[in-house]
Amino acid sequence: MDTTHSPETPHAYLRKAARREMIAEAARRIIAEKGVEGLRTRDVAERAAINISTLHFHVKSKAALIALVAETSRDAFLALLPPDPDPAGDPRAQLRAEAQVYHDSLRDRPDLSVCFARLALAAPDNPAVAAMIAEFTGQWADRFRQILAKGRDRGIFRADMDPLAAALMLSGALTAFGRSATPVLRFYWPVFDEAERGLLAPGQGGGDTTEPRG
Amino acid sequence: MDTTHSPETPHAYLRKAARREMIAEAARRIIAEKGVEGLRTRDVAERAAINISTLHFHVKSKAALIALVAETSRDAFLALLPPDPDPAGDPRAQLRAEAQVYHDSLRDRPDLSVCFARLALAAPDNPAVAAMIAEFTGQWADRFRQILAKGRDRGIFRADMDPLAAALMLSGALTAFGRSATPVLRFYWPVFDEAERGLLAPGQGGGDTTEPRG
DNA sequence: CCATAAATCAATCATATGATTGATTCTTGA
DNA sequence: TCAAGAATCAATCATATGATTGATTTATGG
Known part of the structure; x- marks a missing residue:
C-alpha cells in the first residue's frame, strides 16, 4: 500500500484563522442551500478544498462547526x-x-x-x-x-x-x-x-x- | 438462532389508515421537538410502539413520511x-x-x-x-x-x-x-x-x- | 374451520457519516 | 541549515441509519 503524499494540487498552507474563515463560509453556504440537516462535514471539506482530517484539525466537531x-x-x-x-x-x-x-x-x-x-x-x-x-x-x-x-x-x-x-x-x-x-x-x-x-x-x-x- | 416470534406485548393489529395516523402523529411530535434533521425512522417506530419494518410497511420511505x-x-x-x-x-x-x-x-x-x-x-x-x-x-x-x-x-x-x-x-x-x-x-x-x-x-x-x- | 390476505416483527444489509490515527509536507525561528 | 511545530492528507474505525428479507401472527370472507 502506497501511502506517499502526492496531492493533485500543491498544499495551500494557511494559518488557523484564515482556514477557519474558509471553513465557516463553506459551511454557511451549504446550510443556506440544504439546511442544517443537510450539513455534512465531508461536503464542507470538499467545498473548502481540504481534507476531512484538516477540517477536524481546525474545528473539533460538527457541533463546533455549527457554532462557528x-x-x-x-x-x-x-x-x-x-x-x-x-x-x-x-x-x-x-x-x-x-x-x-x-x-x-x-x-x-x-x-x-x-x-x-x-x-x-x-x-x-x-x-x-x-x-x-x-x-x-x-x-x-x-x-x-x-x-x-x-x-x-x-x-x-x-x-x-x-x-x-x-x-x-x-x-x-x-x-x-x-x-x-x-x-x-x-x-x-x-x-x-x-x-x-x-x-x-x-x-x-x-x-x-x-x-x-x- | 431462534427466530420464533414472541413479542412482549400482544400484537395490536390495526388498519392502514389508523396506523398511518399514529405514525404521522409520532413523527410530527419528534419533528416539533428535534427538528426535521433530528427525525429518525427508528425513533418514530419506537414512539408509535411498532417495529421499524412495520413502519416501512405502512410508509414507503422517510421522504414519504415527511410528506405524510x-x-x-x-x-x-x-x-x-x-x-x-x-x-x-x-x-x-x-x-x-x-x-x-x-x-x-x-x-x-x-x-x-x-x-x-x-x-x-x-x-x-x-x-x-x-x-x-x-x-x-x-x-x-x-x-x-x-x-x-x-x-x-x-x-x-x-x-x-x-x-x-x-x-x-x-x-x-x-x-x-x-x-x-x-x-x-x-x-x-x-x-x-x-x-x-x-x-x-x-x-x-x-x-x-x-x-x-x- | 380454513385458506388467503393483511399486518407485524427479528435479523440483517448497505451505505452514510462523524471522528481518529499516523505518516507526510510545509513554515518558521534560531 | 535545520529542528520543531503547524498544517495537511490517506486510510481507517465505529456507529448511525434508511431500508429489505423472510418468517410469523392476526384478521376475514366463505
Whole structure:
C-alpha cells in the first residue's frame, strides 16, 4: 500500500484563522442551500478544498462547526448594521435606514439571513446557538423600539402607539421575507410602507424621505 | 438462532389508515421537538410502539413520511380555521377571529405550528412539501387580504391602506410567534392590537370588539 | 374451520457519516 | 541549515441509519 503524499494540487498552507474563515463560509453556504440537516462535514471539506482530517484539525466537531457558522454569521450581520440610532436624528429616516439595511442584506447576502433562520429553528440540538440568535434578534428589535419611542415622543408617530409591540410587528413582518430559501423581495417595501402609514401620527403622512431604496 | 416470534406485548393489529395516523402523529411530535434533521425512522417506530419494518410497511420511505406529516399537519390546521369570511359580516371581528384561531393553535397545538415552520425551512430536500406549505400560507394571507379589502371599502380601515401589503404584514408579524420551539405568546395580542390601530380609519378607534381572546 | 390476505416483527444489509490515527509536507525561528 | 511545530492528507474505525428479507401472527370472507 502506497501511502506517499502526492496531492493533485500543491498544499495551500494557511494559518488557523484564515482556514477557519474558509471553513465557516463553506459551511454557511451549504446550510443556506440544504439546511442544517443537510450539513455534512465531508461536503464542507470538499467545498473548502481540504481534507476531512484538516477540517477536524481546525474545528473539533460538527457541533463546533455549527457554532462557528452561527458566530461568524452574527458578526457579518453586525457589520452591516447602521450606526446606533442617533437620539437627535430623524426617527422616520432611521426607521427606514434599519429596514434598508435588512433589505440589502436579504438581496446581497441571502446566505446570511437564510442561514440565520435555519439555525434559529435548529435550536434544540444546540441551545448555545439558539441563545445567541435570540439575543441578536432581540437586540435588533430593540433598535426599532428605541427609534419608535423617540418618534412618538416627538409627535411623529401616533401617541397611542406601543413602541415594543410596534417593534415586534415590524421585525416580525420584515423577517418573514427571510424565511424562504431564496428571498422574494417584491413586497418588502410595500409592507414597510404600509406599516409606516399605520404608525404615523395624523397629519404626518405623505412626506417622502427620499431614501435610496432597493 | 431462534427466530420464533414472541413479542412482549400482544400484537395490536390495526388498519392502514389508523396506523398511518399514529405514525404521522409520532413523527410530527419528534419533528416539533428535534427538528426535521433530528427525525429518525427508528425513533418514530419506537414512539408509535411498532417495529421499524412495520413502519416501512405502512410508509414507503422517510421522504414519504415527511410528506405524510406535512399533509396531516395542513389538514389539522385547516380544520381549525374559522368559516370562510362572510362578505356581510363585520371585517374587524373577522380579522380578530383569524388572529384568535392562530393564537389558539399556537397555544393548544404548538406541535402543528412549530412543525410547519420547520418543514418550511427544510424545503430544499423536499420541493413538494415546500410547495404545499407555500400554497397554504398564501391562502391564509389571502383570507386576511379579502377581509381587509372589504373593511377598507366600508370605511372601517384607512382609505390609503394596501390590503395585500397589510395582509402580508399581519401574517408575517403573527407567524413570527410560531418560530420558536416553544411559542411565547405574551406579546401576541399587543402586536395584533398595535397593527389594528394602524389599520383603522380615523374615528374608528377605541371600539372594543369583545372577543374571547386567550 | 380454513385458506388467503393483511399486518407485524427479528435479523440483517448497505451505505452514510462523524471522528481518529499516523505518516507526510510545509513554515518558521534560531 | 535545520529542528520543531503547524498544517495537511490517506486510510481507517465505529456507529448511525434508511431500508429489505423472510418468517410469523392476526384478521376475514366463505
